[in-house]
Amino acid sequence: MTVELAPPPPGRSAAADRAETRRRRVPYLLLAPGLVWLFIFYVIPLFQLLRMALTTGNLQAGYVFDWVWENFTQVFTTYQPQLLRSLVFALATTMITLLIAYPLAYAIAFRGGRYQSLFLLLLLMPLLFPFLMRTLAWRIILADQGVVVQTLQNIGLLPSNGRLLATGWAVVAGLVYNFLPFMALPIYVSLEKIDNRLIEAANDLYSTPFTAFRKVTLPLSMPGVISGSLLTMIPAAGDYVNVELLGNPQQAMMGNVVQNKFLNIIDYPAAAAISFTLMVAIVILVLVYVRSVGTEDLVA
């Protein structure tokens, strides 16, 4: 290497320019594999799904792409109840899960002491068992002769011939149970990150513990609330297992319709149109939810 003693030439050297170009290219190069992946496994299938939704025909005779929109219109006519139920169940599940998960995560984060990891492990433990088995277990819990129904009947919250299994309550209960860890975990993470000195500072500035929670802890945990809600709401809206195992056809959600069309009736165009519509509906639901819950004060 030689030592340059002369002042640098006016403007930039060609080498510096090349280095600059290379530097700017790096982020794109790093993103490239991900973008290719997304394109092959997300954009193309999505496009195919949309295309399939606009075809007529069946498996034996083949499909013809002819811009038929009937598959979409039937979603809002024939399957309107299922669509609405999906969204209502998803919203209800999200709300109830949030109400249970927030205090739970708060207790673990602020009162867990040295048992925090143990509590987290307990929270995640159910995930070690198959989804199906856990949901089936709820059939026993909510069974007509089970303890829960009997107790509710005894204290008069349920009429003597009332039941839980095969009702919307059972479906929502199953959904809440299954998604609880996915709600609690992100909330725990965002609560755990909060510096205790911020709460002390709020106390110092005339906040009672409740005001400090409302003005500091809660806003700072909103990122966790939002990601937890998304992790709950999106899969819940598309779920069909809980209805299948805990509900009955009267509680069918969009997921059940899709499953039926794809696997039983083998009506791919209808199934595609329903899937696509459900996806758009979920995106709208999520946007509305995030806008109403989140504020511009959100921090990363």
Next chain:
Amino acid sequence: MDTRTDIPAVELDGVTKEFADFTAVYELNLAIGENTFFALLGPSGCGKTTTLRMIGGFEDPTTGVIRLHGEDVTGQKPYQRPVNTVFQSYALFPHLTIFENVAFGLRRRGVEDAEVKRRVNEMLELVQLTPFIKRKPKQLSGGQQQRVALARALVNHPRVLLLDEPLGALDLKLRKEMQIELKRIQQEVGITFIHVTHDQEEAMTMADVIAVMHQGRIERMGEPTEIYEDPRTAFVAGFLGASNMMSVTVVDRGSGAVALNGGTRLHIDPSKLDGGDGTVRVGVRPEKLRIYPIDEVSLPPNVLQGTVTDASFIGVSTHYLVEADHIGEIAVVAQNLDDHHHRPGDPVKVGWLPQHCFVVA
């Protein structure tokens, strides 16, 4: 200051704080006057933060009583005390703008909007942050964040402001500026500041009164010059600056005559000899010593003879190390007033006045 009253702004009465396995503060008695800039000085881990947190209400003392302006506040919650804190790491609310950070306390107390606006703006002007009003804390530099923390506390007009190493995270130059700034603000708003620091120079620069803390106790308390000149304990003497320590035997308590090991007579202020008997330890600060050529005849009462072992010229002064008989190496800081530059190996005399000696327990 004429606004001071007889009732201290802050009073700690036999305050002890025990953690599970550790006593952080031991039997602390402390009275801090109104409008005082009070510095709690001590090395890391000596219990400064714990003391401050007890005054703020974040920790309850294990025993003892805390009074603010005569009122017993022991057991009161932080939000019930007329005290505000500037936290060690600022603890600014990351989700709020600078304006809302500063307005936080006023809003909690239900001050009306127009008044909040007026006071926050006024305070941000005082700390020169008006242009940053809409930013979030993360978008400010360390020094600016520090000033937000100060404004957020001061805007509430607390009667006592607690500051826990508020300048610790700043670089040296900024720290020096903020020291002067803090002192100016304290004089302007006229309230009691309790400033925790481990930096003796910072404490000396700003404080009216300094308490030197060591292992959960206050070893010495007084005005900066007073405790510097007469530290009373070896720890305080060492913590506040360099000093030359020597063991002497008391010869005549009345005149303050003492003798070194080899018999050399020294004289110290007799009033400082009260408790000590037999052998006592005395000290003298390097800048109080003067260095003379070996043949000098007009000398102060205390003189030692020795040989220069090291001389370093640093512009404003020259630092000498002199190997003196019976004592060992002593440090001398000489102002560059005369032409005498002594070199290593030169025989010299080192002299000082009796009143510049202090005695430590």
